[in-house]
Amino acid sequence: MKNFKYIIAIFSMVLLLSSCEEVIELNLDTATEKYVIEANLTDHANGARVLISKTKSYDSSNDFVGITGAVVEIEDQLGNVTRLTESAKKGVYLHSTLKGTPTQTYKLKITVGGQTFTSTCVMPALVPLEDVYPYELNLFDGPRLFTHVKYTDPIGVKNFYRFIEYKNDVYTKSIMATNDEFTDGKTVNQTIFPYEFDDESKLKKGDRIKLEFLTIDEPVYKYWFSVDNGAQGGGDSAAPANPVSNIKGGAIGYFSAHTIQSKEYTVK
């Protein structure tokens, strides 16, 4: 029911037409540092990628500062342990051949700075991506093209999806995750909403759009769903909170074993 949220957001914007925005200074405390883990494993080679960093004060730079020297291991259902190697970029741990198999369970273990973090994730079965296409909807700021994703949800099982959109090779930052609560067994045409409804996010002629379609498990869905609750810094949630993590040991972030498919189109 993501749509509903957008409608409300749009109306709030209409009401805010008479409003004004101003950058202000705030004096906030900085919490003790925590490890931040972004761990992905896909059903393709080169898909194993783990990023490790730390939280920092809100007024410091937004650059990614990686943490080196971590031991990062992924274990499959048969007990085979693969260690990821640290890449040239600090804090980025990779493996060129490790790939997951749908329906299998994977375990992540990270040891860094004397702390150990673990997580378990199931790589869900693949759901074929049928089409990615632009479709015009008439919203409050007039007709606008939206990327739509077509797939047929398998009936009778719980499915969770994530969509990642790139415009001219740049990630649009729109975080979209859905489940099949209302769409079980249906052919779904999912609208991809932009991060912000501004002119810049409008799809224009000649734009190359790439869409990645992921099947994810429920805890990972929960993570992306709960990002909406303030992680991106906006919104009017009464109680902003950190996304619900599937990592044990007190780190921020997630471990996602997912299938991934992608399709591209050019706006005509």
Add this chain to the structure above:
Amino acid sequence: MTSNLFKLLLFSFSLLSINVLSFFNPQNAFAQQTFKISGTVKSGDSEIEAATINIIEAKRNVMADSLGNYEVELKAGNYTFVISAVGMTTLRKTVKVSKNAKLNFQLEDSANNLDEIVISTARDDRSLASPQMGAERLSMKTIKNIPLIFGERDVLKAIQLLPGIKSAGEGGAGIYVRGGSADQNLVLMDDVPVYNPAHLLGFFSTFNPDAVDDITVYKTGMPSQFGGRLSSVLDIKMRQGNTENFSASGGIGLISSKLTLEGPIQKNKSSFIISGRRTYVDALLRLSPDSTINQNTMYFYDVNGKADFQLGDKNKLSFSGYLGSDKLGLAKTFGLSWGNGIASAQWKHIFSEKLNSTTTASYTSYQNKIEVNTGIDNVRIFSQLKDWGLKQNFFWQASDKNLVKFGFNSIYHTVTPGEITSEGVSSYNPVNYQERFSLENAVFASSDWQASEKLNIGFGLRLTGFSVLGGGDFLTVSPEGDILNSTYYKKGEFVKTYLNLEPRLSLSYLLNQASSLKASYVRNAQNMHMISNSTSSRPSDKWLPSSLMVKPEVSDQFAVGYYRNLFDNAFELNVESYYKTMDNQIDYRDGAETFNSDNIETQLLYGIGRAYGLELLFKKKKGDFTGWLSYTLSKTERQIDGINGGNWYNARQDRTHEIALVGSYQLNKKWNLNASWIYYTGDAITFPTGKYNMDGQTFFYYTDRNQYRMPSYHRLDLGANLQLRERKNYSSELSFSLYNAYGRKNAYSINFREAENDPSKTEVVRTTLFQFLPSISYNFKFK
């Protein structure tokens, strides 16, 4: 706590029995020869409920009944009658009693300065002597002399200027009373609950000011006939049509217009009133040449109607109805509409001089609808809450020192949490979440008893039973949010009944003619809970009845107060202090998914709350300049397992200081100038205490909930009313106002984002909603 309550109950019962005994005491029945004085107490055409008549020489307090009737037996002699009611100017009359006689009293609103002179000798003994505390009544006349907001005289905004009542946000109609949340207010429109009292995401209330007569707010000491919400009762009475003449009145404002027609059906016996209002923000949008703007819809309307029939001396029938709806639409693609519908029939009957009754049958519903028509998907989502209710109140003048009220109240609730339907080929399956049925019953009794010349005692008891009914599946859920068990119950089967005994006790002690002390204790239980995850009032807010897991919310409030009239009643000073505890408070888990109603209980956390504070109200009631100063010092906290490590934390509405200064100056017969200034400590809020990189963007890191504060809020509003030339059949008035007159940039929201000119930096952005918002409206009346 339990043993204290038990003692209190015993105490209440013993008092009740003493009164009943004294009523049957033959000495009372066959006293010396007395004369019967009876009559009515009214304000305009409307009877005043719970007016008191204090007969000074006889040292007697008599209460008028629900039709405004009173009766008292007195020996021959000269008496001073002091007639008073909350929010009304006290009337003092000298009466010579020598035979049975009828004597009617007409009370005026205390806001009505012009009539003040006539009755300036009055002493406001009533509000001092009555054990009722924490109550304030505002009439539309008072509200008229407060600056308008968006060109409307909104009752729910006017009461936010009183101590202990806080606005839920900029321009919003939502209110927090003494630390309670927005859903803990029982909002009654002619005795029928209104579930969503807000239009346009809270910027307007559902109450058309032209249809409202007055509002009484109970912050504590709610009389026992009220129940079902923890924090307050907002008892809003709608106007009764004029029984003598036809008239048409209305107003034209910048964003809304309204029209009211009223008149007799049968002269002096029956009347009707119908009042409609519609906003036209979208009409303005439509004027835009930009086709991207002019296709949107954004409006609300509401219609109020009421008919009153006086059937002889002993019966009165009233029918009233309300229908209101908000519609928001984005071109033809998305549509959102929600609204309340209310219908009621009320019968007031006088059984005897000592016993009369009010019976109300009612229907109230709140529904919302979402439509999505993208061409690929055409989907409708519908949800609804509806109540059928029956309320019976009896007023029994047990003795002339003791008025007993008793009765019952039954409500059958049906909650339809969500139905999804789609047309044609669609991505969506039809969904029907299980409807929830429940039966809420209450019996109550209360007594207002003049124990001695100085001591007045009000005590009441309310017993509520909330029965959760089948059919459907009922869950038990572990503290971690996992489903332990799910049991199916057949339709009509009793799943669980929650009983709550709610004692209410209040005392007043007159220190002298001009001052009194009061104390009260009240318990309230609430079985319909609203869960909201946003800061503004929204149609997505969800009402949930108590279930196996969701227990009734219960609050206990203790309050003490000191009341003093100064300078011959020209000024009034009230000081009240309260301590309130709240049990079974509900909150969402982090990352809760709230749409799925069948499993909603897996998404909830439960905890407790406490609130305490000190409230001061200093009023100037007489002269060309009137107004008040209110100050609240308060603390509101919650403790919920799973939030902030289970420690006490500030609730969002915890505002340490809150000040309201309201003034109205009658310059001459034509001009009234008014102003209000408010200040409050910023809301408790959660800000990030760090950030990190994730997903190629900046994410914010939060530690404790509500550990920061919004900047403090202050605002000055100015208003002026100009009475235009009056003709025989026509009068009109212009109202001007300026909202936020000195343009304070109050924070509506504070967001964190990547800086626009340097994405490697984070900037904090404050959004301000309204600065210098002028409005003008023209009001007219044809007689």
